[in-house]
Every structure is written in structure tokens, then in C-alpha cells.
Amino acid sequence: MSDDATTEIVPGWETVIGLEVHAELATATKLFSDAPNRFGGEPNTNVDPVSLGLPGSLPVLNEQAVELAIRVGLSLHCRVQRSVFARKNYFYPDMPKDFQISQYDLPINEEGWMELADGRRVGIERAHLEEDTGKSTHVGGGGRIHEAGHSLVDYNRAGVPLIEIVGAPDLRCAEDARAYVSELRSILVAIGASDGKMEEGSMRVDCNVSVRPVGDAELGTRCEIKNINSLRSLGRAIVYESRRQVDLITAGERVEQQTRHWNEDEGRTHKLRSKEEAYDYRYFPEPDLVPVDPSEEWIESVRAALPVLPRERRHRLAEAAGVDTATASLTVERGMDDLAVDAIGAGADPTRVLVHVENNLADGAGALTAASFAALVAMEVGGDLTATQAKTVLATLVAGGGDPAAVAADLGFEAMDDAALESVVDDLIAAHPEDWAAFTSGDDKERKKKSGFFVGKVMKATSGQADGRAVNEILARRAGA
Numbered sequence: 129m130s131d132d133a134t135t136e137i138v139p140g141w142e143t144v145i146g147l148e149v150h151a152e153l154a155t156a157t158k159l160f161s162d163a164p165n166r167f168g169g170e171p172n173t174n175v176d177p178v179s180l181g182l183p184g185s186l187p188v189l190n191e192q193a194v195e196l197a198i199r200v201g202l203s204l205h206c207r208v209q210r211s212v213f214a215r216k217n218y219f220y221p222d223m224p225k226d227f228q229i230s231q232y233d234l235p236i237n238e239e240g241w242m243e244l245a246d247g248r249r250v251g252i253e254r255a256h257l258e259e260d261t262g263k264s265t266h267v268g269g270g271g272r273i274h275e276a277g278h279s280l281v282d283y284n285r286a287g288v289p290l291i292e293i294v295g296a297p298d299l300r301c302a303e304d305a306r307a308y309v310s311e312l313r314s315i316l317v318a319i320g321a322s323d324g325k326m327e328e329g330s331m332r333v334d335c336n337v338s339v340r341p342v343g344d345a346e347l348g349t350r351c352e353i354k355n356i357n358s359l360r361s362l363g364r365a366i367v368y369e370s371r372r373q374v375d376l377i378t379a380g381e382r383v384e385q386q387t388r389h390w391n392e393d394e395g396r397t398h399k400l401r402s403k404e405e406a407y408d409y410r411y412f413p414e415p416d417l418v419p420v421d422p423s424e425e426w427i428e429s430v431r432a433a434l435p436v437l438p439r440e441r442r443h444r445l446a447e448a449a450g451v452d453t454a455t456a457s458l459t460v461e462r463g464m465d466d467l468a469v470d471a472i473g474a475g476a477d478p479t480r481v482l483v484h485v486e487n488n489l490a491d492g493a494g495a496l497t498a499a500s501f502a503a504l505v506a507m508e509v510g511g512d513l514t515a516t517q518a519k520t521v522l523a524t525l526v527a528g529g530g531d532p533a534a535v536a537a538d539l540g541f542e543a544m545d546d547a548a549l550e551s552v553v554d555d556l557i558a559a560h561p562e563d564w565a566a567f568t569s570g571d572d573k574e575r576k577k578k579s580g581f582f583v584g585k586v587m588k589a590t591s592g593q594a595d596g597r598a599v600n601e602i603l604a605r606r607a608g609a
Contacts, residue, residue: 137301137370142342144350145305145366146297148334149312150290151322152260153196159259159289160187160229167328171282179287181225186416189213193289194236194420196321197257198430200291201237203315203437204252210421211236211256213414221281222262230258230292232411236420242295242315243439244307245457251296257420262286263329285329291321297336297347302363309333309359314438314461326357333362337369339377348373349383353390353397365390369397441465449478459485462492470498476505488519495529496522504532514595516587517541544593549586552594553602556585568607579603 137143155165161178177185201208214232235256241249262283266276293312299305313324313331324331333356338348353369356362373383388397436444438460445456445465449472459465464485472478481501489496504525508518513536524535557564560582567578582603586594 136342137367138339138374140342141339141370141374142344143300143366143370144297144338144340144347145299145301146336146350147295147299147305147308148336148352149293149295149309150260150332150334151293151316151324152330153193153289153291154320154322155190155192155196155289157190158287159190159193159257160287161185163287165288167325167330169284171280171284174284175286179283181223187229187414189417189420190289193257194422195426195430196289196319197236197255197291198422198427199319199434200255200293200316200321201240202427202431202434203319204237204240204242204255204293206237206240206252206255208237208422208427210234210419212419213257213417214411215414216258217410218408220261220264221279222264222283223286224262224283228259228261229414229417231256234419236422242308242311244304244311245442246307246454247452250298250308253294253296255291255293258290258292260285260288260290297338302366305335305366306359306363309362311438318435318437326359329357332357335362335365335369337366337373338383339370339373348377349385351383351386351388351397353388354400356390361390361392364392364395365397368395372397445469448472449482451478451482455482462489464489464493467493467496467498467501471501471505474498474502476502477509480505480508484518484522488522489526492526494526496525497529500525500530500532507532507536511595511598512536513541514544514593515597516592542593544590544595546598549590549594549598550602552586552589553582553599553606556582556589557606560585567603 152165157163158165158179161176163176163179164174166174178187198208211231212234213229216228216230216232217226218228219226235254237255238253240252240255242252243249262281263285265280265282267280268275268277295308299308313326316322316331317324322330326332335353335356336350337353338350340346340348351369351373353365356365369388376383384402386402387400389400390397441460442453442456442465445451445459445468446453448469449456456465459468459482462485468481468485471481484501484505501522504513504518504521507513507521508515513521517536517539520539521532521535521541524530524539525532563578563581566574567582570578579600583596583599586599587596
């Protein structure tokens with residue numbers, strides 16, 4: 129996705145990444161039955177004849193799951209269409225009926241895109257519905273099936289509705305992949321489709337990785353790394369797998385198409401099996417379910433009910449603050465973009481608003497209102513409060529609200545007289561001649577270091593009443609800069 133050479137995991141080689149994200153949908157019941165859809169619980173208690181695959185049980189489609197899938201498709205700019213469920217046949221103990229009901233050649237959502245925080249777009253090939261599998265636990269031997277003494281299966285998760293979102297192979301580095309998953313998770317949470325809790329397994333990532341020499345157009349042989357459940361693991365797995373494949377190719381060996389497992393403790397991938405192709409699953413239309421054909425009226429009613437999504441929120445804040453969308457992203461992630469936009473609209477300096485949100489409001493805005501935020505920033509920019517004093521007043525406003533001018537007066541904050549401040553700076557220059565000489569004659573790095581030294585001394589001498597920017601201006605004038 130990026131042509132920047134710094135994204136090369138191995139110099140001279142390009143990594144091509146495509147992600148398949150599985151997100152459990154936030155329904156009350158499972159996809160094809162009324163068994164509860166909830167995390168936790170004693171093993172094999174959130175089950176019924178359908179999720180256990182008992183003879184004679186038949187699936188009944190969950191309408192809420194279809195609506196959530198439509199929400200996902202619209203949020204990812206996909207074409208929402210008539211879809212058909214299919215049987216995906218495989219023989220693992222986590223699916224008691226020996227097949228999974230999924231969508232194959234006719235998914236409910238196709239051909240969309242998603243915008244990352246920095247404005248770049250990633251293609252979405254499809255986002256289809258399917259049921260989740262149960263969970264196998266291999267006891268002994270480090271938790272690997274071939275080493276275990278015995279295995280246990282919990283079917284609580286079997287039949288839980290999933291949306292599988294298949295991204296195009298547009299990503300080129302681990303950082304892009306993490307940004308993609310983070311943005312996708314924020315969308316799913318915003319629209320109420322999923323809680324996005326990777327640590328609970330309600331959102332899992334399969335990562336397809338291949339490598340090719342920089343400049344080549346032909347894709348290399350890919351390997352799929354299954355069920356990655358954290359952004360940290362995703363990045364580490366991509367870096368390891370890219371280097372593994374380059375090492376094979378440069379040693380004259382061939383990359384085999386495989387499904388691989390990421391071992392977090394070892395920091396490496398391991399082969400699970402040779403990669404299956406579609407024909408291995410013997411897909412055929414599910415005979416017990418009719419096609420899903422949502423009406424245009426239903427689709428449009430779902431579209432009308434969508435909230436403002438992270439992408440639109442970033443663009444709104446970026447326009448209001450005069451910054452790019454990447455700069456606006458942290459404020460949006462913290463859910464404080466409404467506060468920031470309203471404060472800027474009330475006349476607050478955009479730069480100081482974003483600085484306070486990013487540095488001083490990490491724990492939330494509390495009782496802070498847009499009007500008091502704007503008034504505080506005006507006092508700071510106008511020189512009535514130093515940056516340090518503004519931070520203290522802001523903390524008080526967050527804790528209990530109020531008028532920033534009254535809070536500042538209660539705290540005894542007054543702007544320091546210019547002449548008094550210059551006198552303090554001159555006294556400190558005289559008291560530290562070696563540091564002053566380093567400031568006036570040093571390079572940019574040394575000058576910055578000594579600037580911090582003098583500002584710190586002034587702040588201590590004035591009990592925090594001095595304005596750091598004013599101190600730096602005085603230092604620059606004294607040095608003749």
C-alpha cells in the first residue's frame with residue numbers, strides 16, 4: 129500500500145498482506161438457533177440441539193444477525209446483495225455436525241473499501257455471514273494437538289454468528305496491518321455490530337502473507353497465519369513470516385502454501401497443515417436455508433440508522449482544526465471530537481485544543497464543557513495563564529466543572545509581569561554562565577537541551593507562574609537570535 133522504502137521488512141523485498149477478520153456479532157442468540165450468544169459460562173451450557181448438530185435439528189436464520197451484517201456492509205461501502213448460505217464440509221471436532229454453514233460464491237456484502245486514519249484506502253473484497261466453531265483445548269504438551277495427552281471441546285461458541293471481512297492484499301507492512309484492524313474494530317464497535325474484544329476471541333484475525341522482490345508485479349506464494357488475537361501479535365507474526373519466506377527464497381528453496389500457527393511465547397509461526405483450497409471443503413448450497421434477499425427498503429432503513437462513523441468524524445475535526453486526518457485520529461479514538469469541534473467553534477485555538485486532548489485528557493473530559501474549554505484556551509493563548517497553570521485549571525474543570533477564570537483566581541494564578549520575568553531570567557543566566565555559553569554557541573540539539581534547563585530553573589524560581597514560551601522568547605533575545 130505504501131511505496132516508502134522504510135516499510136520494507138527485509139531490504140529489497142516487498143511484503144504483501146491481506147487480512148481476514150472474523151468478528152462475532154452482538155446478537156442475543158446464535159445464528160441458527162435460540163441458544164444464548166454470550167461470552168463465558170460453564171463449558172457446554174450455551175448449547176441446544178442445533179448447535180450440537182443433533183439429528184433432526186434444523187437451522188432457523190437469526191434476523192438480527194442479517195441486519196448487523198448489512199450494517200457492516202454499508203459501513204464498509206460494500207454492495208449489499210442477495211446471498212446464499214452454503215455447507216463448508218470439514219471434519220474437526222469443534223463442529224459436531226462435521227460442516228460449517230457459511231457463505232461462499234454469493235456473500236451478502238461485496239466490493240467495498242475502508243479508509244485508514246491517514247486517509248489511505250484499503251479494498252474490501254467481501255464480508256459474509258457464517259457460524260462460529262466450538263473451542264478445542266488440548267491438555268498437556270504445551271497445548272498443541274500433536275503433543276497433548278487428551279483434548280476437550282466446548283460448544284458454547286458453536287453457532288455464534290460471525291461476519292468474516294476479507295480485505296484485499298493492499299497492505300505492505302505490520303504498521304499498516306495494525307492500523308487496518310484498529311480502524312475496523314472501531315467501526316464495528318461504533319455501529320454496534322460487535323464488541324471487538326480480541327482478548328475474549330470475539331474478534332480474530334487470519335493474516336495472509338507473501339513476499340516478492342521490490343518492483344515485481346507477480347504475487348508470491350502466500351501463507352495464512354490463523355487466529356491472531358492481538359495487535360501486538362499481528363505485527364510480530366507479519367515480521368517473522370516475511371523474514372522466514374525471504375530466507376527460504378534466498379536459500380534457493382520454495383515457499384509452500386500453508387496454514388500456520390503463531391506462537392506468541394516463541395515469537396514464530398509453525399506449520400499446521402498445507403493450505404486448503406475451496407474444493408477441499410466441497411461447498412454446496414445449504415438445503416435447509418433459503419436465500420437471503422434484503423429489500424431496498426430494509427437496506428435504506430439500516431443505512432439511515434447508522435451513526436456517524438470514525439472516518440466522517442476524523443474529516444469533520446480535521447476540517448474544523450485545519451489539520452490532516454491522521455492528526456485528528458487520536459481525538460476521535462478517545463471520543464472527544466465533539467468536544468473539540470464545539471470548543472473550536474466557540475473560538476478556541478485548534479492547536480491548543482488538540483494538545484490538551486492528547487496530553488491532558490487521556491482519562492476523559494469529565495465535567496468539562498466546550499464553553500469552559502474554549503474559555504480556558506483563550507486565557508492560555510492570551511497570556512493570562514501559563515501552559516502549566518492551564519493544565520492545572522483544566523484538571524479542576526474536568527473534576528468538577530466551573531468557570532476557568534474563577535478557578536484560576538481561586539488557585540492564585542496571575543500572569544507574571546514581563547519585567548519581573550526578564551529579571552528572573554537574567555539572574556539565572558548570570559548564575560549559570562557555562563550553561564548560557566552552551567546555549568549561545570551550541571548546535572541545535574545542545575541549544576534545545578539548555579533551553580529546557582533554563583525554562584525548568586525559571587519555573588522553579590517562579591513556582592510555576594512563568595510562561596515557558598515567554599521564557600524561550602527572552603532567551604532568544606538575550607542570545608541575539
